[in-house]
Amino acid sequence: MAYILFDDELIRNQLKPFTFTRPVADIRCGILTIRDKWIKRLQTRVTCLSKRYLEEITTESSINTYINGAVCPNDVLINEINNLTVGECLVDTNSNVLAIRTNEKLSFPINFQPFKKKSFSGTLSIITQLPHIFLKNGEQIKEDFKLITEGRTSQEISDPFTRVYGAENIFVEEGASIKSVILNAEQGPIYIGKNATIQEGSIVIGPVSVDEGSVVVWGSKIRPNTTLGPYSKAGGEVGSSVIFGYSNKAHDGFLGASVIGEWCNLGANCNNSNLKNDYSEVKLYNYATDKLEKTGELFCGLFMGDYTKAGISTMFNTGTVVGVCSNIFGAGFQDKHIPSFMWGGADTEYVDYRFDKALEVIKATMARRDKQLTDKDIAILKHLHDFKK
Structure with missing residues (x-):
């Protein structure tokens, strides 16, 4: 399983100037950056998908899990993500796509339309605006x-x-x-x-x-x-x-x-x-x-x-x-x-x-x-x- 933190284009634009120089997931909130939170909880390498001038070599597998880089992880969310099947995406009550399970390689900006939506109603901390x-x-x-x-x-x-x-x-x-x-x-x-x-x-x-x-x-x-x-x-x-x-x-x-x-x-x-x-x-x-x-x-x-x-x-x-x-x-x-x-x-x-x-x-x-x-x-x-x- 490969985990890739993706930039949502709208959120990324709203989090400038900090996302001028980094993917959304490398914003620090709390003690750790969002990427480091996921690494510690998943206990595996995590890469980021962002604009081309910020691109890094992403880790990919036969099954890839793309996670919204603005989302701070918790145990309930991780459990819901791990229960996704290929072709499904997890969506919160504000229509933010939280995660996607796919066997394809996706590119920025991601087209969310082909994926079957699955609702997430649990507690969530997501950074979508600068004051957040x-x-x-x-x-x-x-x-x-x-x-x-x-x-x-x-x-x-x-x-x-x-x-x-x-x-x-x-x-x-x-x-x-x-x-x-x-x-x-x-x-x-x-x-x-x-x-x-x-x-x-x-x-x-x-x-x-x-x-x-x-x-x-x-x-x-x-x-x-x-x-x-x-x-x-x-x-x-x-x-x-x-x-x-x-x-x-x-x-x-x-x-x-x-x-x-x-x-x-x-x-x-x-x-x-x-x-x-x-x-x-x-x-x-x-x-x-x-x-x-x-x-x-x-x-x-x-x-x-x-x-x-x-x-x-x-x-x-x-x-x-x-x-x-x-x-x-x-x-x-x-x-x-x-x-x-x-x-x-x-x-x-x-x-x-x-x-x-x-x-x-x-x-x-x-x-x-x-x-x-x-x-x-x-x-x-x-x-x-x-x-x-």
Whole structure:
């Protein structure tokens, strides 16, 4: 049996800018990415089917199970998927196709019409809109925490100056450093990954995930439902937000109800609004419709694509979407939508960010972590630059 996580074209467009540079299944929500959740539960290799410029070599067999890459797995869903027969597809109450069983090789975008529909009415967590990434983050931290820690023993917190509440809901991996902090896991788990660091004077209130190699900077306030991806930094006040890997918000400032991609940097005193002064519903730029759309949410902050940077004291308005590889700076609130590969700010003028210059900055940033762009990474960025939006 081969398992392939497919991108639904509509969902993929609605989850930009994060799906500009990755399949839907590689979005992080909770402790793990969606792909990693499936790998851990299925205990087998899982590949992704997406747009051609993101394509990877998919694992295929005489019988293939294609699973919607926006769906977070649970035991009931997996059981229903495994009971599908060849030619059937599983559909939820909102007509989202969840899975397909076939002996054919499918291509993106998948044509769902030939398959016999089978209804799924169980509990489901599916990421179809940008706010879902932070809105569902708390519940996914709890699910991933159980998945990762079951049957394992946490490292001890030996520092005498650290105060712990709800110790049974805290799991510390090998090599983590925790000194003079407050950890409150009474309302949700706190996961502290391998070689992660929580520095002096920080307050962490679960559910929270601080992934491998990440740093919570001294004096930080980490509110519930927050994920700090691998090798990232968080300082100041962060709440109900997901920061993907290798990104930094290392200084004071507020980040709330937000999602930050990989290799991003928020300069000192960057802030975002996540609530309008009139308490009205937040509108958000939608790549699928190319206009601002109602979100149905009162709280909604900043959504920043990979490789984008913001200068010191940059202010982002409620419900701001920034594309891939832009450099944003200057006084005043920035535009609600900033396309990819832009340079400038609201008080100056946004101009095109030269591809060679952007690449130079990315390479310098990654070199600081002993990482480098692959040929595939460069090809993806060149594609996005040539067809930027």
